[in-house]
Amino acid sequence: MKMRPGGELATRPLEFIWLADCSISMRTHGKIEALNEAIRKSIPHMQEVAYENPNAQVYIRSIKFSSGASWHIEERTPVEDFTWTDLDVQGVTDLGAALRILKGALTVDQMSDRALPPVIVLVSDGQPTDDYKEALKELMEEPWAVKAVKIAIAIGRSANKRILKEFCGEQGIDVLSADNAETLVQYIKWVSTVVLQAASSPASTASGAQTMGINVSIPIIDEDFEDIETISIEDVW
């Protein structure tokens, strides 16, 4: 057989970025431990989904925010090599600082033209303490941020769901409320598998000048999902 024409082949990259709240309030009721555990548990499931989608190369990164924000895992790590380093808590909830770092990662220069829609998962238990509005506005000036699948998980009852919904967008997915460790594990598993799977699809979406928004059709969470809450009242955040 004649040699195939063209250069090196590659699967399409898919960026998966965690945005994790590490403010001091995440220490109460073991929320940060629950988040660390949930993300760690999700890794084999993500690897399984990635294995079943050999035409998408999933890369994972993580941003942490408290008093300021920084990369927790800066290197774009292939999912098969990904390990989770525990987050620690301190300070306040500077969500805006995290969104500015995210913006830098989603610029047209940073992203490949052939990338699949990125998946961004924001996990928070509180109220932003900086100017998140301006940072969110600046973030949404990036075309890849507009097209990203944006998921927000509110941990506990003190989380400001209205602000988290602003991150997801009016047309976006509703904020997920995790009031206990088990629910958090389930939601993290859902975004790491079902959402990741949906974002890995090469299906196109008709979108001229008329439409703006995400291109990924996210399946609805199973109806029996809520039935997992068989825990005692003192475990509720």
Added chain:
Amino acid sequence: MLIKNSQWINTYETVTGKTHIKLDTPNQDAILSEAIDEECLVSIVADGHGSKKCTRSHLGAEFAVQAALETVKSVRDDLIKNDTLNTKVIGKYLTRRIVKAWRQKVDEHLEKESLELVDLDLSSKEIRSIKKNPYVSYGSTLLMVIFIREFIICYQLGDGDILFVSKAKNVTKPIKRDTRHIANDTSSLCLHKPEKEFKIKVFRDLKSVLQMIILSTDGYSNSFSSESGFLKVGSDIFDMIKDDGFEVIDQHLKEWIEETSNHGSGDDTSVSIITRLEDQSIEEVTV
């Protein structure tokens, strides 16, 4: 599939991507070429969107290539006027007629087989959008090149690529990539007034410069790690034709695009290669 007239020779193939084989869904691409006469050849590719909302986009792509070919045939005699291109015909007049013909085919199909939205795993918002615009279920892109006498007319609606390969083996894109098309976004026949979204480029008297044109759906370019790797397709095929003749391309094209899709995007992939007939004995031009 070999097509030729007095000026051009063309081969084309399409393969179903691994993703659709796994999900047991049909190839969402359609591809068609025809030598209408000795002076006019048309090559068309279309890519159905394939998302959950677009359950009939494989048919939409098929309708798109048929509608485009039928439209070009119907205006064939009007394309040239006073020995030059009739600009009144090649622009919106033609694209409007393609859109009209495509919608007619969709309407006829919908009449025969109405959409049963309740059977689909769609959100209420998605169902509302399909009810408002049923063409969404058939959404497709469209790329077409008309070769008529000394003219080459390129049309592009949505993603996909047209490559020009010069006699000096330079590979370029006559229609630049639409920067709005990221993260699987694309313009489409199913949108409102799609005729306005067509990119059209016309070329004349390229005989001494242009050797070959390649049309492909985005499953092909998305399979290469870099743009230069994708453009290399043009120069590699140029060399192969020079060394072994066009029949080699015709024999191996399907295997090549299958391998490319399998190790790349996993998407349905369609490629049409059109080269000047005398290129079976290509002579390389020194730049």
